[in-house]
Amino acid sequence: MKKILSSSWFIPLQIGSIAGITGILMSLVGMVEEFAKRDIIAGIIEMGQTLVFINLLVAGYFAASRSQRAQAYLRVIEGGLAGAIATFFLWILVQLIPPLDLRSIFLNASPALIKVLTFDREGAAALGVMLTAGFLSGLAGGLIQSLPARYRTAVVRGLIWVAMLGLLQDLIRVTLLNFPGVGTALQWMFGSRNEKGLSVAGAIAVFVVVTGGSILQSNQATSLSARVGRLPAKQQQFIRWGGLLLAGAIVFYLPQVLGLYLSEVANQVGLFILMGLGLNIVVGFAGLLDLGYVAFFAIGAYVMGYLTTTAIGPESGQIIYGPQLNFWQALPIAVLISLVAGVILGVPVLNIRGDYLAIVTLGFGEIIRILAGSDFLKPYIGGSQGIVQVAPITIAGVDFNSPQKLYYLIILGILLATFVSWRLRDSRIGRAWKALREDEDVAQAMGIHLVSTKLMAFATGAAFAGMSGAIFASKIGSIYPHSFKLLVSINVLALIIVGGMGSLPGVFVGALILVGLPELLREFSEYRLLIYGVLLIIMMLTKPEGFIPETTHKRELHEEEPGTV
Amino acid sequence: MANSILSVRKVTKIFGGLIAVNSLDLELAENGIHSVIGPNGAGKTTLFNCITGFYKPESGEILFQGHHLEYLSPDRVTRLGISRTYQNIRLFTNLSALENILVGQHPRLHTGMLGSIFKTPGMVKEEKEALAEARRLLAFVGLTGKGDHLSKNLPYGDQRRLEIARALASKPKVLLLDEPTAGMNPSETQEMVHFILRLRDELGITVLLIEHEMRVVMKISEVVTVLDFGQKIAEGTPAQIQSDSHVIEAYLGRGAASGLAQNEAKAKA
Numbered sequence: 001m002k003k004i005l006s007s008s009w010f011i012p013l014q015i016g017s018i019a020g021i022t023g024i025l026m027s028l029v030g031m032v033e034e035f036a037k038r039d040i041i042a043g044i045i046e047m048g049q050t051l052v053f054i055n056l057l058v059a060g061y062f063a064a065s066r067s068q069r070a071q072a073y074l075r076v077i078e079g080g081l082a083g084a085i086a087t088f089f090l091w092i093l094v095q096l097i098p099p100l101d102l103r104s105i106f107l108n109a110s111p112a113l114i115k116v117l118t119f120d121r122e123g124a125a126a127l128g129v130m131l132t133a134g135f136l137s138g139l140a141g142g143l144i145q146s147l148p149a150r151y152r153t154a155v156v157r158g159l160i161w162v163a164m165l166g167l168l169q170d171l172i173r174v175t176l177l178n179f180p181g182v183g184t185a186l187q188w189m190f191g192s193r194n195e196k197g198l199s200v201a202g203a204i205a206v207f208v209v210v211t212g213g214s215i216l217q218s219n220q221a222t223s224l225s226a227r228v229g230r231l232p233a234k235q236q237q238f239i240r241w242g243g244l245l246l247a248g249a250i251v252f253y254l255p256q257v258l259g260l261y262l263s264e265v266a267n268q269v270g271l272f273i274l275m276g277l278g279l280n281i282v283v284g285f286a287g288l289l290d291l292g293y294v295a296f297f298a299i300g301a302y303v304m305g306y307l308t309t310t311a312i313g314p315e316s317g318q319i320i321y322g323p324q325l326n327f328w329q330a331l332p333i334a335v336l337i338s339l340v341a342g343v344i345l346g347v348p349v350l351n352i353r354g355d356y357l358a359i360v361t362l363g364f365g366e367i368i369r370i371l372a373g374s375d376f377l378k379p380y381i382g383g384s385q386g387i388v389q390v391a392p393i394t395i396a397g398v399d400f401n402s403p404q405k406l407y408y409l410i411i412l413g414i415l416l417a418t419f420v421s422w423r424l425r426d427s428r429i430g431r432a433w434k435a436l437r438e439d440e441d442v443a444q445a446m447g448i449h450l451v452s453t454k455l456m457a458f459a460t461g462a463a464f465a466g467m468s469g470a471i472f473a474s475k476i477g478s479i480y481p482h483s484f485k486l487l488v489s490i491n492v493l494a495l496i497i498v499g500g501m502g503s504l505p506g507v508f509v510g511a512l513i514l515v516g517l518p519e520l521l522r523e524f525s526e527y528r529l530l531i532y533g534v535l536l537i538i539m540m541l542t543k544p545e546g547f548i549p550e551t552t553h554k555r556e557l558h559e560e561e562p563g564t565v
Numbered sequence: 566m567a568n569s570i571l572s573v574r575k576v577t578k579i580f581g582g583l584i585a586v587n588s589l590d591l592e593l594a595e596n597g598i599h600s601v602i603g604p605n606g607a608g609k610t611t612l613f614n615c616i617t618g619f620y621k622p623e624s625g626e627i628l629f630q631g632h633h634l635e636y637l638s639p640d641r642v643t644r645l646g647i648s649r650t651y652q653n654i655r656l657f658t659n660l661s662a663l664e665n666i667l668v669g670q671h672p673r674l675h676t677g678m679l680g681s682i683f684k685t686p687g688m689v690k691e692e693k694e695a696l697a698e699a700r701r702l703l704a705f706v707g708l709t710g711k712g713d714h715l716s717k718n719l720p721y722g723d724q725r726r727l728e729i730a731r732a733l734a735s736k737p738k739v740l741l742l743d744e745p746t747a748g749m750n751p752s753e754t755q756e757m758v759h760f761i762l763r764l765r766d767e768l769g770i771t772v773l774l775i776e777h778e779m780r781v782v783m784k785i786s787e788v789v790t791v792l793d794f795g796q797k798i799a800e801g802t803p804a805q806i807q808s809d810s811h812v813i814e815a816y817l818g819r820g821a822a823s824g825l826a827q828n829e830a831k832a833k834a
Binding site for chain 2: 419423427430434438439444445447449456556
């Protein structure tokens with residue numbers, strides 16, 4: 001007895017309690033119940049329970065990793081204990097809901113929630129089942145933790161793939177049905193048409209393939225890139241060009257495969273990538289924390305709207321005068337004006353650093369949004385009624401506004417922005433930006449002109465956002481001030497942080513995760529910000545450098561290889 | 566005496582009520598090594614900051630080859646040919662050693678925005694030369710092979726030398742070194758002494774040095790200036806400074822100084 005009470009059992013108790021409270025929170029805000037509508041493995045595991053299970057798994061994992069015990073099996077048991085303790089909290093919640101009438105306060109504390117949490121049992125059976133499930137999940141978490149590192153990543157990867165495929169099954173099914181011969185495979189993997197989630201066999205297959213593949217890959221003594229690096233220069237070049245060509249072909253054919261809805265999602269991701277590339281120059285390269293970045297997106301959109309709208313006249317909701325240009329005439333003007341706006345914002349904030357810069361730019365973003373909605377500018381840009389009938393994108397008279405065609409325009413913009421970012425990053429200007437980010441005083445003492453260097457960063461970043469905004473305006477066809485809220489700035493900043501500050505591939509990954517995924521999981525949009533927040537906190541704690549951290553170039557020796565000189 | 570390359574004339578710098586540098590005069594002889602010593606808080610680093618444009622002096626003038634420095638921003642001062650290192654090493658920690666040196670070359674390069682984007686032939690050539698120069702400097706400070714390391718991952722002594730290499734990258738005529746041997750063991754200090762002599766002899770650079778290690782100061786300086794409470798209390802060759810009673814008083818207190826004076830009197834008698 002004394003042994004149990006000794007402090008070494010404190011860890012499962014502590015972690016179990018944390019997980020228990022997290023579980024209660026997730027239940028009461030309605031996530032469990034809402035997520036229960038989606039199946040991961042048809043008829044067996046739905047997303048709501050998965051959420052509870054993941055919570056328990058994580059609890060078991062951390063309890064085992066924090067545990068100070070020498071024996072592995074004891075650590076795993078501690079993980080199980082943490083899981084059981086966490087479910088005990090949930091059991092208490094279930095017991096409290098009816099007598100306290102919790103539902104009058106927490107709308108989501110419904111019978112449906114109780115059903116999910118208790119596995120549809122009652123009384124002592126419920127407690128027994130819950131504790132067993134909790135213990136087993138915790139045990140599983142502990143087991144995963146006790147695996148050697150490469151098996152651990154393989155298993156985690158397998159689980160993530162199963163969850164993702166199960167969640168996105170209807171999209172995958174719709175997308176791939178067009179391909180001949182895939183139908184039966186899909187049938188087997190996902191079960192019959194009206195079921196949701198993976199079939200049991202499909203789930204096992206996915207898990208085995210992903211986990212097995214991952215283990216096999218890590219068993220190879222040398223990584224693939226290292227082996228490619230050892231090939232002669234000519235073959236390397238061949239592989240590089242081949243890869244590039246393949247990627248190009250995939251990108252080119254993607255909208256045909258994706259269909260209308262997914263192309264629309266891709267376009268939205270694309271617009272955010274474009275903004276992300278711009279902000280990456282300002283924040284990632286030059287280290288100037290800009291929280292009002294949406295302002296340039298808004299300026300690009302409003303310039304496009306004003307220059308091309310056909311809703312002209314003195315009536316309300318129409319602007320008084322507009323030159324009625326077409327998209328291609330207006331685009332360079334929109335980009336240019338955004339660029340100038342970047343410089344104009346840059347000048348007053350030249351001597352402001354760090355936190356203060358963030359606050360000032362935040363204010364700038366809000367000023368632009370409020371100006372856009374003001375009565376003062378209403379005759380020109382429509383006030384709160386916005387600008388309607390923005391000219392669609394046409395090429396040689398052909399309408400280009402369908403998502404599948406617009407995709408190519410956005411890809412073109414992204415290519416341009418990536419190219420510019422990439423060239424600048426490795427140049428004298430890029431180095432000056434990075435020096436500025438590291439230590440502004442010393443950068444100045446290195447002979448770097450602070451004013452011009454900062455303004456160049458602001459201007460380039462603003463130009464990319466302006467381009468994104470201009471395309472956005474034509475794509476939607478009408479723009480309103482409320483499209484340009486602070487949240488857009490924060491989204492873009494978050495995607496850079498998650499992807500990796502200063503890293504170009506990071507922008508793409510960040511946008512796919514933070515913009516693409518939420519679009520695909522629309523029914524959970526209510527919890528979008530909550531998940532966002534949790535994701536950011538986890539990122540900052542475990543991987544503050546982002547998914548794809550910025551890399552420094554190896555340049556001391558590599559430049560003078562025989563192949564290049 | 567050789568030509569003066571840098572003249573500090575009656576420079577005063579005040580922080581609130583504290584006079585950090587008080588009407589200071591300093592003449593830096595071309596191609597020499599000039600040390601500034603003094604107790605903590607004597608105003609040595611403040612003097613450096615005034616010369617390099619970080620601080621604007623309240624009065625007085627600083628002349629470098631006919632240019633007034635006291636109104637210039639740090640980047641302009643660097644462009645004229647003065648560069649410096651810092652008491653607490655201030656490298657660009659997340660850049661590689663090579664990139665640090667490349668940043669140091671910034672004022673000597675000219676590629677702008679458009680040149681960088683379109684990779685004009687001029688830019689490619691300039692970049693190639695800059696890289697070669699960076700490798701040469703890396704070799705000069707003995708860091709060959711470490712160019713691709715992040716500068717924060719280098720050992721302490723290497724960081725000190727990298728900082729000097731970065732300062733040399735702008736091809737300065739005058740180099741200000743702020744305690745280059747701080748935190749070094751005797752053999753590293755010895756290496757640094759040789760290195761500073763090479764700066765003068767091989768590159769023809771004029772060195773202004775802040776240093777606490779007296780053996781270093783006495784060994785390599787041609788002129789030593791002693792500051793205390795922002796004022797110059799002595800100036801001369803190392804030998805003159807070592808026997809100056811003001812200096813001993815500032816460092817060791819009044820008793821020691823009078824004791825020394827008595828000793829001297831005895832020796833004369």
